[in-house]
Amino acid sequence: MTVDDVPVFYYDSNMTRALPVPEWLNSTTAQQYWEFFTFRVEINKLKTVKGLKSATQQFNVTGASKNIYQVQERCDLYPDGTVRAFLIHAFNGKDFLSFDIESKTYIAAVPQAVHYKRLRERDHPDLDFLVHFYHTKCVKVIKEFLQHAPSIRMKKVPEVRLFEKHSSTFTEITCHVTGFYPRTVQVQWFGSDMQPVMEVDSENKVLPNGDGTYQTTKSVVIPAEHTEIHHYSCVVQHSSIPGNITKAWV
Structure with missing residues (x-):
């Protein structure tokens, strides 16, 4: 995870324990967000594996030596307070699925993504969570990390x-x-x-x-x-x- 291109959180599936809270994250609220992300990466790993399995089956490439499934989520906080958020899935380098936050629906970029789209849309609690996260929590996390991370405070005038x-x-x-x-x-x-x-x-x-x-x-x-x-x-x-x-x- 990065904030203004500065890495603040890292996880991969080979890690056996959670990352320690960095020293600069010295507020109770920020530490709670850190614990939240530590828990959330495990949930996201399970979802990503499901997406990978669905994509390889629908594209009929289960026997390939390597398939790559990527998920990018992002929220932007603009100077005037405007917030924009994105959740995009890709399979083998091409658009696969995206989430429309306002309508709480997934959009299939290709016909092979329809199966996974329907699977995700049946999980109503998760849809509600995503909407709340991108509308509210994501921005709070950005503000909290911006306040405490010394390397993120750098600014250059255009x-x-x-x-x-x-x-x-x-x-x-x-x-x-x-x-x-x-x-x-x-x-x-x-x-x-x-x-x-x-x-x-x-x-x-x-x-x-x-x-x-x-x-x-x-x-x-x-x-x-x-x-x-x-x-x-x-x-x-x-x-x-x-x-x-x-x-x-x-």
């Missing part, structure tokens, strides 16, 4: 630059945000009326830099007839700054 690309019919403006840490960042374009404008790609793709920081871009396309009458601003929110960074294009 650098923001605007770039233009012109054609006869439009101008594309790109907001390039780089050098920030931790990874979670919000970047959005606003018009002269301070209303959000349609972006070229609404997905927030964050990429790593070679020095351990991150970068991302957001672009808007402005019709040629609007370039003289509209102003646009790129607004960046990050945990390293108390407010935001605003770069205006006029």
Whole structure:
């Protein structure tokens, strides 16, 4: 388990005992979370084994020398308090199953995942637990670990630059945000009326830099007839700054 890319918890199936609580985790609440994760990894191991067995049977690859089943769960806490969470399963490097937190249902990425989807959806207490965990507990864990883990407190302020690309019919403006840490960042374009404008790609793709920081871009396309009458601003929110960074294009 990592918080802002810093490993804070590790487990593998060859371990015979739980990891000791680290010295920096010196609050009662944080230690309770540590014990919770120590217990939860055992439960997750059983679920992962079931997923692996189901996938190998449904794909009819039980005789293969090696099959790999992966589960990634993640929750992001943004500077404005917004929370996003993900639970994704993969089999042999390809999407297999994902969990929709709002509808409490699993989504099969391939027909072979339907059997395991139905199996997981019959476990109603587990569905309720997952929703509670991603809506509430996951964020509390992040805040508690951020407060106590010394290596997680490092923050680097993003650098923001605007770039233009012109054609006869439009101008594309790109907001390039780089050098920030931790990874979670919000970047959005606003018009002269301070209303959000349609972006070229609404997905927030964050990429790593070679020095351990991150970068991302957001672009808007402005019709040629609007370039003289509209102003646009790129607004960046990050945990390293108390407010935001605003770069205006006029």
